[in-house]
């Protein structure tokens with residue numbers, strides 16, 4: 001995981017020189033917001049997937065955290081493309097971060113400058129290549145998603161991810177790949193860095209957006225699944241509905257579409273990637289790679 005240059009506050013700096021002061025506000029308190037975006041190699045060149053949606057969400061997250069980004073959306077969009085280009089990447093993951101820098105420590109963030117960085121690097125399958133084909137094992141975490149009055153699920157806030165890290169560590173140390181978090185009412189919410197879907201009797205389900213991130217992949221899966229004539233439903237469910245599902249999968253920019261083959265030692269459906277997950281996954285990857293012309297408006301070409 002390394003590329004040549006990182007965009008920092010308007011300048012491209014060498015990967016190893018992209019440093020911050022140790023008293024950076026965000027380092028102490030998690031006061032930053034970020035995005036995770038992927039770009040794919042297509043026949044017409046490298047294309048960033050749903051870049052506008054990601055930039056819009058970055059600005060919305062910043063608004064919720066009361067940070068004025070010192071650049072316009074156009075400038076950030078241009079900087080993202082420039083970062084991909086200068087690193088000569090054709091398929092990559094892009095991580096923009098807007099954070100409170102260093103001026104004065106203490107919880108009050110307002111005196112600290114709002115800084116921006118954009119990095120991009122090659123990042124293969126989030127949970128491994130095999131995970132995409134065979135699915136992963138998950139557990140229901142003993143950590144629950146933060147209550148909607150404890151933090152904002154709408155905003156992709158750095159500090160929120162401690163909740164995700166607790167859940168992920170618990171999963172990994174339990175010998176499975178990923179966690180599933182319930183919300184504060186006990187209903188299935190999402191993964192630490194992914195939205196969750198399940199399939200029952202041919203219907204595709206996902207939880208409502210109350211306490212989960214409004215995932216761009218989630219939105220994409222819903223759109224392509226309904227275009228493929230699947231019925232989609234948003235439902236609050238208890239964990240046992242997942243145990244009895246025919247299929248389950250995670251969706252996210254990093255995770256793409258990763259099937260879940262086991263939850264809490266219950267095998268899900270056939271115990272491997274299910275047929276609906278496979279169909280949606282294939283369609284999604286074709287969309288990413290520009291092979292489904294009707295969705296090409298989602299592709300933002302780098303050159």
Ligand code: PPE
Nearest residue numbers: 036192193194195213215216217252253254
């Ligand atoms: N929920 C959470 C909590 C989340 O972090 C993500 C993205 C999603 C759902 C899916 O959102 P979207 O990417 O817009 O479809 N998680 C990012 C960070 C993952 C990481 O390990 O870091 C991502 O996928 O880039």
